[in-house]
Amino acid sequence: MGKDKDKVSYQLKVPKGTKDWEGKDMVIRDKIFGNITDVFKRHGAVTIDTPVFELKEILAGKYGEDSKLIYDLADQGGELCSLRYDLTVPFARWLAMNSSIQNIKRYHIAKVYRRDQPAMTKGRMREFYQCDFDIAGTYDPMLPDAEIIRITCEIFESLGWQGRYTIKINHRKILDGIFQVCGVPTDKLRTISSAVDKLDKSPWEEVRREMTGEKGLDAEVADRIGEYVQRKGGRDLLDQLRQDEKLMANESAKAGLADMDLLFTYLKSFSVLERVSLDMSLARGLDYYTGVIYEVITEGSAPQTQEGQKLKSAGKKEAKANKHASNIDGEEDRSNDPTVGVGSVAAGGRYDNLVSMFSGKQQIPCVGISFGVDRIFSITKQRLASDASAAPIRTNEVDVFVMAFGGKGFDGLLPQRMEVAKRLWDAGIKAEFSWKVKPKLPQQFKAAEVNGVPFAVILGDDELAAGKCKIKEMGLPEGHPEKDGLLIELASLEQEVKSRIGRRGGSAELSDGVDGMSLDEAAKAAPKTG
């Protein structure tokens, strides 16, 4: 391709809709993954890892219209494969292939692929992370469902989102019952359901117009629906619905309300009931949900009125600019990607029939949730940037920079610096030194400061001759008694360093970095509500 002559004849970039993760973004993302994983493990979850691509026919027929967004591998001979579109279908395929496994709590944090029109304003990428937790198996009603809600709360608390998120909840059977009671014809159930789902962004008049207009629903039926689906609340609303005789006469609604009653009881035991809002307009796009459904929103995730309008028109412009995107844009709210559309940061529900699509016979009931890590990342990053009290984020975790200084004839003390670094590594301490034979002291300090290294161990000829070295905490204020460092015995170096790191509040990994997101905090995460 003529590249030998002209080395950079092509564009140096990553593919459209993908990005490199690096620096502080990478650190924040890793901490988010760490917090989420800690909570999953606290509840006994295990992880599995499936291939990035699946046989094409495994994915076929699972995503409805969105199937057009699936990335295929080129046909280079052999099997036809596609990049995974989500983590749920591979999980169901895995369950179907491993029939000895009748129950599991599994989490999976991995990238998924959608040949979508990238939209930066919505955080919509072609390669992005999903973070899924699912419980498969037959248990007494609503107990796994309740634990998923509890886990969801623990995760957002551990991320420092106390009081800043709401879990909208509903039940497919309640919704179906409402539609039946209101007189929606069976063949219009799905389309009316998806119209209702837009109520989080559109006023009722608009949704009603969609129902009675293009969807051809009776105006009276629409009005009856409107009376139900605009309601939100907690236990009070649930009790009202359970006293609605018309609703309770419907088998589906009755079953859904009984589930919800039990769920609320369990959520109260788990002290998370007050984080939940029964939202009759929540319908969720995916067809495969069969029971309780939920969606987590936060003040940062749902577009504010003004900003939302801006985002919307930006979205429309993007759509116009690219004709291929037109139907994608129209589909935005129906996407099952929790990072797109209504601005939820996590979403999921019960799907009792998906595994049998693969196994043919075997039915394994499942309930799960998917966290939109990219959106959680954006909100967390924004919050950190605006929080002046947040500790600065370090990109590496080095605790000690080993330095040397000296006057005339100074040879750099390289073997001594290497020996000290080695002793620190042997003691499990994170340490660096300058890769120069004769480094200048200011350069060494600068290297430590750039990375926010908290301690310097400073070697000098005279000190070494006396069996000593200097330890200095970086960034102490002027006038502090230890501002210029402290002489310590070289023999007790490791203990001196360790006790100082300990006194500073654990290793850099634990204390520095993202406010409210340390592993320590995660361990203490306790929903304060309910």
Add this chain to the structure above:
Amino acid sequence: MGKDKDKVSYQLKVPKGTKDWEGKDMVIRDKIFGNITDVFKRHGAVTIDTPVFELKEILAGKYGEDSKLIYDLADQGGELCSLRYDLTVPFARWLAMNSSIQNIKRYHIAKVYRRDQPAMTKGRMREFYQCDFDIAGTYDPMLPDAEIIRITCEIFESLGWQGRYTIKINHRKILDGIFQVCGVPTDKLRTISSAVDKLDKSPWEEVRREMTGEKGLDAEVADRIGEYVQRKGGRDLLDQLRQDEKLMANESAKAGLADMDLLFTYLKSFSVLERVSLDMSLARGLDYYTGVIYEVITEGSAPQTQEGQKLKSAGKKEAKANKHASNIDGEEDRSNDPTVGVGSVAAGGRYDNLVSMFSGKQQIPCVGISFGVDRIFSITKQRLASDASAAPIRTNEVDVFVMAFGGKGFDGLLPQRMEVAKRLWDAGIKAEFSWKVKPKLPQQFKAAEVNGVPFAVILGDDELAAGKCKIKEMGLPEGHPEKDGLLIELASLEQEVKSRIGRRGGSAELSDGVDGMSLDEAAKAAPKTG
């Protein structure tokens, strides 16, 4: 595709050459990743995450003949992309794109893709993990190189491989010098170099035959080469070479030997010199190496004489069975995948010119190593299976199973079990309970035993009425005073549980699982040699 009628009309499997990771395998692999990451961080490394696919032209012209193994994405409109083949080229692409970054220590643990003939006998997969660590930037000679060797030792020590691995080391400039001094024509340097690289598996006679036969080298030249490349040793060998006047008269050899001399001095400071073997036959396949090269072998990785022959003939059978594989098989030893071929578990070297292939002008010297995680995993798993003293591997990390028991009229104590589980989670303790309203006690014990949960908290009506519950360490021997558990105050539940977990030697995560591979051990990892 007729799937609506006949749901399972296709094969339920993963694509050829890929696999699902699950259960204990997943736990062992995660612990290996954790240990490796800890060592990288101890040395100040940061991580970056690049997309799974790159523009096709980024990968083009980087892998020579192996380019045919690159997976392409289907052309569905837009850019042409390929799955990454390794992590080095994306790293170089990233450095070239981010010209503000002039130096970095980065690690990257991720999957790479090769449309190779899968060979289970060699652990060759189409999707497999690589674990790369690279240092980019201009520093004083051999200091980053020495630290990579030190890091490599810390990693294998932390994996519990004390004394069971050797780092073979050589230098491209020494090799080139030897070939020049022996009289190899310039146009034959590469092909003779790759013949020499086979000395780890073939006797000298065979290699000599290849040189003088198909490669048309003078017999005398071959004999002179033979005198050099069959030598292995440490500082003694290096000193001999440095007294070889013919060799020292060659500029390339002289520079390489000076590098090696300095490197050995640094490795002695780092106490890892005795892990290293100067091996004059080590040449490494990739063209882009420009300085020191190394390869880690272990008693478990290099095929033993007999077993090696078995593996070899298995490989040949595989090759015969599939015509497409014939040239792949011929290439096996030239692959830059450290998990394939000679059986090394890690490999790498200095490559000072790769970044400029992308940047055109900017030169960023690099040195790095790639760990073959899949092979390290296989060896570790085998070792654990044959080590009767190794603690059993648990798939989850739950510390406490919350149970209830009672006689006639027992209602299951579900709200109480939920309350206790909630308190434990709030305290950061990993806990589970049965998702049954009225579970039987033996079922609850079995659920705990299956997962190796170390403690049970047992609730009963009478105990609760007295503000107490029972705590029981699982698996105590008959006759142990606490065999039947101990009554404790419910009010001090969290402290009682925490102190017991602590006494057992840290949380399950730290003490159980893989022998010699706990995080604790990693922190203490100290090469005992040198």
